[in-house]
Amino acid sequence: MSELLKFSDVQLAYQNGPIRTEVIKGISFSIKPNERVAIVGKSGSGKTSLLMLMAGLEKPSAGKIDFHSISLNELNEDQLTDFRKQHIGIVFQSFYLIPSYTALENVSLALEINFEKNAKEHAESLLVELGLQDRLHHFPSQLSGGEQQRVAIARAMINKPPLMLADEPTGNLDEENSLLISNLLLKVSLQYQQSLCLVTHDLDLAKKCDRIIQIENGKLL
Ligand SMILES: Nc1ncnc2c1ncn2[C@@H]1O[C@H](COP(=O)(O)OP(=O)(O)O)[C@@H](O)[C@H]1O
Numbered sequence: 063m064s065e066l067l068k069f070s071d072v073q074l075a076y077q078n079g080p081i082r083t084e085v086i087k088g089i090s091f092s093i094k095p096n097e098r099v100a101i102v103g104k105s106g107s108g109k110t111s112l113l114m115l116m117a118g119l120e121k122p123s124a125g126k127i128d129f130h131s132i133s134l135n136e137l138n139e140d141q142l143t144d145f146r147k148q149h150i151g152i153v154f155q156s157f158y159l160i161p162s163y164t165a166l167e168n169v170s171l172a173l174e175i176n177f178e179k180n181a182k183e184h185a186e187s188l189l190v191e192l193g194l195q196d197r198l199h200h201f202p203s204q205l206s207g208g209e210q211q212r213v214a215i216a217r218a219m220i221n222k223p224p225l226m227l228a229d230e231p232t233g234n235l236d237e238e239n240s241l242l243i244s245n246l247l248l249k250v251s252l253q254y255q256q257s258l259c260l261v262t263h264d265l266d267l268a269k270k271c272d273r274i275i276q277i278e279n280g281k282l283l
């Protein structure tokens with residue numbers, strides 16, 4: 063089986079009242095299982111929009127998006143939500159942890175909504191694996207940026223989704239934490255044989271991926 067995710071001439075336009083903005087202008091590419099792909103491009107070039115399409119958080123205005131044999135075009139909102147839960151893990155630049163939940167609760171929640179038994183034990187072992195054994199019962203406000211991002215990574219990957227998406231995951235971190243987080247993302251995606259699609263400005267990090275995709279003004283170079 064050769065492709066996990068396939069874009070065929072995908073376009074995306076945002077409509078704000080009478081104003082239509084073409085953001086993705088006919089993009090075709092695919093990601094293989096267990097492949098790490100870096101997406102690079104200037105600010106405003108369409109990187110986040112591309113990830114939103116991959117996650118089924120935006121619908122293409124034209125073209126086809128297929129995930130294995132699933133055609134995302136044909137799913138309704140509820141089906142897309144289920145699709146995301148099963149197949150996609152997302153890490154953003156801002157961590158979006160639930161402030162009133164501890165590190166452990168933020169991660170185990172992702173399992174509990176899938177009715178998994180032993181959610182707490184499972185979440186705890188992953189957090190320990192990510193080096194957070196002494197932070198399990200801390201709230202996000204009591205954690206450093208790097209620690210919060212590790213919790214967010216744990217939450218995104220706890221269900222072992224075949225595709226991890228990361229949108230400038232180190233954008234809010236200092237150099238030392240950036241290196242730690244990016245190496246961690248690459249390591250876990252290799253370990254769990256997940257595909258990883260990583261938006262980054264860091265060329266050294268991009269070079270550690272299997273492939274670099276460059277986007278400019280809504281088109282691939
Ligand atoms: N909801 C929206 N409505 C209209 N235009 C948008 C919207 N979201 C993003 N854009 C525009 O789409 C273009 C690409 O944005 P984005 O995908 O966020 O780029 P990047 O992540 O590469 O910085 C930008 O010009 C941005 O202003």
Ligand SMILES: [Mg+2]
Binds near residue numbers: 109110111229
């Ligand atoms: Mg962006």
